[in-house]
Amino acid sequence: MARKPPTNRWPTARQSFLAATSQFRGVPTVGPAPLIAPVHLDFGTASQTGRTLAFISSLRKRVLEKQERVAIDLSGCEYIGPIGMLLLAAEVERCNAIRPGNIWGSEPEDELAAFGLAAMGFHKAIGIDPPRELDIDSGFVQIVAGTADTEDVARKLAPVADLALETWGDQRFANRVHGALNEALTNVIMHAYDPAFPKAAPASDGRWWIAGYADEGQATFLALDHGVGIPVSAPLKNRGVQSYLSEFSSYTDEQVIFSVVADEGRSRTGLQNHGKGIPAMIALVKDLAESGMVWIVSGQGAYLLIKEAAKPPLPARIYGIPVKYAYPLAGTLIVWKVGRPIVGEQSEKPHDA
Amino acid sequence: MMRDLSVSRDFSEFPFGRYPEHGPFNGQRFRDEFIKPALEQDEPVTVDLTGARGLAPSFLEECFGGLIRAGFSENRLRQLLTIRSDNDPSYIDEIWDYVHDAALATAH
Numbered sequence: 156m157a158r159k160p161p162t163n164r165w166p167t168a169r170q171s172f173l174a175a176t177s178q179f180r181g182v183p184t185v186g187p188a189p190l191i192a193p194v195h196l197d198f199g200t201a202s203q204t205g206r207t208l209a210f211i212s213s214l215r216k217r218v219l220e221k222q223e224r225v226a227i228d229l230s231g232c233e234y235i236g237p238i239g240m241l242l243l244a245a246e247v248e249r250c251n252a253i254r255p256g257n258i259w260g261s262e263p264e265d266e267l268a269a270f271g272l273a274a275m276g277f278h279k280a281i282g283i284d285p286p287r288e289l290d291i292d293s294g295f296v297q298i299v300a301g302t303a304d305t306e307d308v309a310r311k312l313a314p315v316a317d318l319a320l321e322t323w324g325d326q327r328f329a330n331r332v333h334g335a336l337n338e339a340l341t342n343v344i345m346h347a348y349d350p351a352f353p354k355a356a357p358a359s360d361g362r363w364w365i366a367g368y369a370d371e372g373q374a375t376f377l378a379l380d381h382g383v384g385i386p387v388s389a390p391l392k393n394r395g396v397q398s399y400l401s402e403f404s405s406y407t408d409e410q411v412i413f414s415v416v417a418d419e420g421r422s423r424t425g426l427q428n429h430g431k432g433i434p435a436m437i438a439l440v441k442d443l444a445e446s447g448m449v450w451i452v453s454g455q456g457a458y459l460l461i462k463e464a465a466k467p468p469l470p471a472r473i474y475g476i477p478v479k480y481a482y483p484l485a486g487t488l489i490v491w492k493v494g495r496p497i498v499g500e501q502s503e504k505p506h507d508a
Numbered sequence: 509m510m511r512d513l514s515v516s517r518d519f520s521e522f523p524f525g526r527y528p529e530h531g532p533f534n535g536q537r538f539r540d541e542f543i544k545p546a547l548e549q550d551e552p553v554t555v556d557l558t559g560a561r562g563l564a565p566s567f568l569e570e571c572f573g574g575l576i577r578a579g580f581s582e583n584r585l586r587q588l589l590t591i592r593s594d595n596d597p598s599y600i601d602e603i604w605d606y607v608h609d610a611a612l613a614t615a616h
Binding site for chain 2: 308310312326327330331338340341435
């Protein structure tokens with residue numbers, strides 16, 4: 156007999172996802188149309204990244220444009236990474252804010268994938284109780300969301316500093332990490348959600364999300380916004396980027412992102428209205444950390460800057476890779492991996508990188 | 509008489525942002541309500557960053573580079589202003605760079 160869809164008992168804005176878990180498993184035969192998540196829900200290979208972006212894009216289109224009720228089926232997920240969780244949590248929140256009560260979900264059957272969701276605070280981020288209680292008191296910054304104008308942003312980022320201090324035991328380095336993330340969120344407020352730009356999407360005003368985790372002496376932080384994106388904002392607001400792009404008759408999203416990264420080396424960006432978040436992250440990896448990575452994804456482009464640790468007698472190596480994606484990311488995602496602080500290194504001026 | 513200001517004690521342990529639209533503990537506010545009135549007394553002022561968490565470039569630039577835009581000369585600031593940062597002295601050079609850059613920008 157066909158199972159009836161669960162009754163919607165979560166009328167507030169951030170509610171319905173996974174609340175129906177106890178009422179159905181897997182894909183319901185009646186009720187919300189199923190949306191099956193990829194087996195690997197995260198960035199990774201080109202095809203894994205493409206499937207993840209397509210899945211998130213499909214959720215948004217079906218709920219907001221086609222006005223469907225959607226059941227997200229995570230039961231077949233074998234891996235859900237931090238990026239996948241963050242993108243999904245943010246998209247569910249956005250959809251629920253605009254059309255409450257139209258998303259349902261099922262937990263992954265894979266134990267590790269289910270553990271990862273709970274550990275990263277996915278359920279809490281979308282406003283529901285986690286299906287399991289985990290005894291996790293270190294190693295994670297669970298998904299934190301906020302807006303600029305009504306909340307104490309820096310205080311909300313304190314867990315980032317705590318994770319950094321816990322990982323490296325270096326107060327000065329932890330403060331620099333915290334400061335760079337603060338700067339990135341300042342940029343989100345100043346540039347991604349600049350009122351001069353058309354709204355990137357409804358109900359996304361000023362909203363940002365962060366998360367983080369530590370592993371083997373490295374900490375990785377993720378920052379996401381649903382703003383207009385770097386390929387839109389940077390050519391309009393950043394003079395260094397404008398100068399670089401003026402050499403081309405047309406340019407791609409990844410070229411714009413690259414020009415933002417390159418601009419860090421060309422100018423002293425403490426100046427007003429000149430984004431300093433990404434440069435601060437890059438400078439910290441270049442100057443103060445043994446190794447690291449800054450991965451900036453926006454629109455259909457990305458730029459990956461990697462610092463490989465020195466392997467004496469070989470020095471540390473820094474290189475960048477532009478990437479083009481088949482599906483766009485609505486907003487900007489920054490994945491920032493920071494290795495151990497360089498021992499004995501004096502802090503250098505970030506803009507001197 | 510020397511005036512001592514502490515970001516964490518007098519303002520916030522978690523300063524954030526450049527302008528008021530970025531939140532209550534922004535750089536413009538700390539500059540206009542704390543540093544600038546103290547400097548206008550024409551007495552030496554020490555600003556202590558020790559204890560403030562997550563100091564970001566745009567907060568610092570607006571606090572100190574912004575003093576140039578508020579009418580102070582770089583020379584005058586170097587005479588009156590002392591920056592203290594026990595946990596991370598590298599902030600001190602960074603701040604003076606912001607002041608210098610703002611002075612250059614204003615001169616042009």
